[in-house]
Amino acid sequence: MKTPVLRVLGVSKSFGGAAALRDVSVEFLPGEVHALMGMNGAGKSTLVQIISGALNPDAGLLEVDGHTQSHLTPRRARKVGISCVPQRRELVMTLTVAENIMLGDLPASGSMVHWNRVRATAQRALTDLGIAIDADAVAGDLTVAEQTMVEVAREVRRGGKVLILDEPTACLGPEAAAQIRELVLRLRDNGVAVVFISHHISEVLHLADRITVLRDGQVTWAGLAKETDEKGLVRDMVGRDVVSRRPVRPAGSPDVGISIRRLCDGRFLDRFDIDVRRGEIVAVLGPAGDAQSRLFDLLSGRRRPDSGTVSISGRPVRPGRIAHSLASGLRCVTGDRRRLGLIPGLTIDENVLLAQDRLDGRRLHRWGRLAERAAPLRDDYRVVSLVRNPPVEQLSGGNQQKVLLAKWLGTAPSAVLLEDPTNGVDVAAMAEIHSLVDGLTGQGVAVLLASSSAEEVMRLADRVVVVRDGRRIAEYQVDRITRDELIAATLGGAL
Ligand SMILES: Nc1ncnc2c1ncn2[C@@H]1O[C@H](COP(=O)(O)OP(=O)(O)OP(=O)(O)O)[C@@H](O)[C@H]1O
Numbered sequence: 074m075k076t077p078v079l080r081v082l083g084v085s086k087s088f089g090g091a092a093a094l095r096d097v098s099v100e101f102l103p104g105e106v107h108a109l110m111g112m113n114g115a116g117k118s119t120l121v122q123i124i125s126g127a128l129n130p131d132a133g134l135l136e137v138d139g140h141t142q143s144h145l146t147p148r149r150a151r152k153v154g155i156s157c158v159p160q161r162r163e164l165v166m167t168l169t170v171a172e173n174i175m176l177g178d179l180p181a182s183g184s185m186v187h188w189n190r191v192r193a194t195a196q197r198a199l200t201d202l203g204i205a206i207d208a209d210a211v212a213g214d215l216t217v218a219e220q221t222m223v224e225v226a227r228e229v230r231r232g233g234k235v236l237i238l239d240e241p242t243a244c245l246g247p248e249a250a251a252q253i254r255e256l257v258l259r260l261r262d263n264g265v266a267v268v269f270i271s272h273h274i275s276e277v278l279h280l281a282d283r284i285t286v287l288r289d290g291q292v293t294w295a296g297l298a299k300e301t302d303e304k305g306l307v308r309d310m311v312g313r314d315v316v317s318r319r320p321v322r323p324a325g326s327p328d329v330g331i332s333i334r335r336l337c338d339g340r341f342l343d344r345f346d347i348d349v350r351r352g353e354i355v356a357v358l359g360p361a362g363d364a365q366s367r368l369f370d371l372l373s374g375r376r377r378p379d380s381g382t383v384s385i386s387g388r389p390v391r392p393g394r395i396a397h398s399l400a401s402g403l404r405c406v407t408g409d410r411r412r413l414g415l416i417p418g419l420t421i422d423e424n425v426l427l428a429q430d431r432l433d434g435r436r437l438h439r440w441g442r443l444a445e446r447a448a449p450l451r452d453d454y455r456v457v458s459l460v461r462n463p464p465v466e467q468l469s470g471g472n473q474q475k476v477l478l479a480k481w482l483g484t485a486p487s488a489v490l491l492e493d494p495t496n497g498v499d500v501a502a503m504a505e506i507h508s509l510v511d512g513l514t515g516q517g518v519a520v521l522l523a524s525s526s527a528e529e530v531m532r533l534a535d536r537v538v539v540v541r542d543g544r545r546i547a548e549y550q551v552d553r554i555t556r557d558e559l560i561a562a563t564l565g566g567a568l
Contacts, residue, residue, distance in 0.1 A: 075102045076139075078266050079124065079155065079235050084133030086119055086195040086290075088467070091459035093119045094290045096133070101235055101266040104258055108269045108277040108298070109289035112310050112499040113471025114209050114457050117154050117270050120287070121237050124268070125157040125509050126150035130364055130423055137235075156233035158224045160240050160470070160497075162410060166213030171195035173212050174227045199223075218249035222256055224279040228263065237268040240470075242276060244408055244493050246359065246525045247560045254280055272471075286310055290560040307500055317504035320511050326351040329387065330488045330519020331403070336381030339369035347379070349519040351478060351490070354510070356534035356551075358563055364540040365523035366408065369492050372521075373405035374398035402487030406478060408496055408523070414477040417466040421456060421476055422447035424465045428480045453504060454479040471498040478506060488519040495529060497550065507532055527559045539563055 076329040077100040094116045103105050109117045122128040124135065126145035135142045137153045151157075162505050164173045175194040180187045196208040204222045212220060221241050226234055238257065242250040257280055259284050260267050271277050277284060278298055286294040286309040294309035296299070307315050329365060331349040336342050344362050349355045357365055370376040372383060376394030384390065385401035398405070407413040425447045430436075443514045444462065454475040458468055465476055474497050482489065494510065510533055513520055530537050539547045539562050547562050554562075 074106065077101055077136075078103050078138060079452070080136040081120070081562075082136065084120070084123060084130045084132045084135070086116075086123060086128065086130050089460045089463075092290050093459060094123075094130070094162070094287075095294055097287070097290070099285050099292065099295065101268060102283070103234065103266050104261055104264045105282040106261050106267045106372045106470035107270050107386065107568065108271065108281035108284045109287065110271075110274075110277060110284060110306060110310055113475075113497075113502055114469040115287040115310070115499075116290040117287060118469065119238070119290075121157060121239060121270065124150070124235070125155055125237060141528065146369065151231065151233075154232050154234035155237070156231065156235070157237040157239065158221060158228060158241065162217065162220045162224070164212040164220055164223060168212055169198070169208065170206055170210050170212055170215070170223050172232060173223060174198055174208070176227075177233070178370060189396050195226075198226045202226055202229060202256060202263070204256065216249060218245055218252050221253060225256060225260070229260070229263075233265065235268065237270075239270045240272070240497060241269075242271060242273065244496050244525050246563065247527060248564055250276070257566050258343065272503075275498065275502055278303065279559075280440035284383075288312065292558055293354065296540065301450045309558075310499065314452045315501050315504050316531060317507050322511070322514055322535070323352070326517060330517075331490075331521050332382075332384040332387075334382045334384075336371065336383070337370060338367055338376070338543075341543050342371070342378070342381075345540070345543065345545060347521070347545075349521050349540060351487075351517045351519050352514045353373075353536070354514060354520040354522055354534045356524050356530040356537040357540055358524055358530050358537055358559070359540035360526065364543055365492060365525065368521070368523050369405055369407055369490060372398065372403060372490050373407075403483040404428070404484060404486040404488070405490040406481045406492060406494060408492035410473055410477045410496070414480075415465050420462045421451065421458060421468065422462050424476050425450050425456075425479050425483070428484050437479055450479040450483045453483075453509070455502065459484075471502055474498050475502065478509070482509065482513065486513075486518055488521070489513065490521045490522040490523060493525055494522070494525075527556050527563065530559065531556050 079101040081099045084094055084097045111117050123130050126147040126149055171192045175191045180190040199206055204226055206219055241253050257267055264278050281298040284298050285292055328351045329348050331353040333347045336345040371378050374393055374395035374397060382389055385403045390401045391397040422443050456475045457474050465473060495506050522534055534551050537549050537551055538545050
């Protein structure tokens with residue numbers, strides 16, 4: 074019988090008088106993957122912040138190796154072996170992998186750093202975890218999955234015995250997500266207690282030894298993964314069954330809504346062509362960091378392509394001009410809500426109405442009217458918050474994503490680019506967002522879906538274009554291919 078390395082005993086936490094966690098108790102064992110699951114706003118991140126010392130609980134205790142930890146700070150948590158790899162990468166992108174791993178602990182004599190030892194120690198930290206990354210590589214040149222792996226290696230080298238991974242596979246393509254899952258299993262085999270947060274139920278059932286489900290800040294189910302299944306987990310998380318099926322859509326209109334011709338941009342896009350008809354959803358699927366994010370930059374006007382053209386409803390859009398992109402009726406919803414999507418410090422209502430106000434040329438608004446105008450969008454997108462209208466960064470991740478979608482899709486677009494639209498949302502919200510996207514096609518909107526998820530493509534798209542190294546390598550009608558065939562095509566080229 075293993076003894077828990079970390080015990081959470083009767084922890085409660087409120088914000089502004091509303092409870093985010095109520096009397097939560099949970100134990101984490103060494104050599105186990107322990108998944109935390111729950112709907113958006115259920116309290117997972119709050120629990121993780123308490124465990125990692127970023128927040129103090131209002132009531133309850135934490136015990137590490139049998140010792141009570143009062144007033145845990147992030148520094149103290151790290152000292153007792155609790156580390157967190159958050160969703161946002163925290164590497165210094167201009168430094169090498171070795172420098173990042175050894176930062177704060179550089180071997181030196183006086184002011185002389187022993188760079189050979191820095192490199193050798195970092196490389197060993199990577200190879201001990203079976204990570205094939207060169208310690209001399211510059212962090213900014215790595216893929217997102219590789220950057221996650223470097224952060225994991227750094228935390229393990231610093232003595233992390235409880236390692237929290239917050240949605241480490243979000244927005245990763247099938248290949249990169251599989252690499253992260255392999256790493257999680259190696260950590261487990263090395264005796265680390267892995268705390269794993271994910272909204273992907275099949276992934277959790279495949280990886281986790283133990284699962285704790287939270288709902289409205291309380292534990293609704295806890296046990297071994299093998300004692301539950303997908304249906305049971307959904308019920309414990311949501312309180313009901315959730316069904317999300319592809320609707321039968323009428324054939325799209327013959328009119329082309331989005332037309333991209335011979336678009337070139339560095340190594341990301343190479344003579345890329347695509348047509349999306351009005352009322353049609355076409356997905357672009359490929360490894361994350363490949364063409365999808367670059368399509369967002371180019372179509373939204375944030376960046377000028379090297380060459381090529383984009384037309385919306387038959388009219389060319391001037392490249393590199395955000396105002397022209399918006400005037401064309403195209404709305405681009407970023408997959409990076411933190412950096413590009415929402416404005417921290419502004420409230421939910423202000424963020425929701427930001428795009429509409431810009432399009433209407435509205436500079437001032439009355440507070441009372443703001444709440445009234447935002448209310449229908451908040452309802453349609455089911456934005457849930459403990460207090461009525463806090464700064465947007467105080468929302469849970471999934472609810473921030475809903476604000477982002479409401480902000481752009483509430484502006485009567487004629488065409489949209491959606492980049493990973495259900496990033497971080499729970500299973501129930503995902504089904505609702507998928508229905509909202511189905512609804513856009515009914516209104517004749519042309520939808521280009523830049524996705525990293527084969528499941529989402531199978532659920533939403535009519536056609537899928539597979540890209541690799543910026544080139545279109547294959548195209549399929551979604552009803553003529555299985556999910557597994559699509560993943561195989563993404564990994565290895567055309568079928
Ligand atoms: N600093 C804060 N101030 C006010 N409310 C907060 C703060 N942090 C979290 N909350 C609220 O606490 C509740 C729980 O949020 P939490 O982020 O823990 O949810 P979660 O389970 O991680 O959700 P998600 O799956 O969307 O990431 C939410 O209603 C959130 O708005």
